[in-house]
Amino acid sequence: MAVSLSFEDEARLLSLRWGSEDKSFLAxxxxxxxxxxxxxxxxxxxxxxxxxxxxxxxxxSIISNE
Incomplete structure (x- = not known):
C-alpha cells in the first residue's frame, strides 16, 4: 500500500493520498x-x-482552523 502525506504548517492542511483500493488503508x-x-x-x-x-x-484534504 502506498500512502502519501504532506503537511502545510501555517495552513493547517493535510493532503492525504493512497495508491490502491486497499480496504486496510481506510481502516x-x-x-x-x-x-x-x-x-x-x-x-x-x-x-x-x-x-x-x-x-x-x-x-x-484534511483542514483545521485551530
Whole structure:
C-alpha cells in the first residue's frame, strides 16, 4: 500500500493520498486520524474544528482552523 502525506504548517492542511483500493488503508485512517472519510464526489465531513474534503478518487484534504 502506498500512502502519501504532506503537511502545510501555517495552513493547517493535510493532503492525504493512497495508491490502491486497499480496504486496510481506510481502516488505518479511521483508527489513526479520522472516523469517516467522505467517499462520494464533492463530499465533506466535519468533526469539531477539523474537516475532511474529498478531492478525488484517492485524495482528501484534511483542514483545521485551530
Amino acid at each position: 488505518s485512517v479511521k483508527e489513526l486520524i479520522w472516523p469517516t472519510l467522505p467517499l462520494k464526489p464533492c463530499a465533506a465531513q466535519q468533526k469539531d474544528a477539523v474537516a475532511a474534503l474529498w478531492m478525488g478518487s484517492n485524495e482528501w
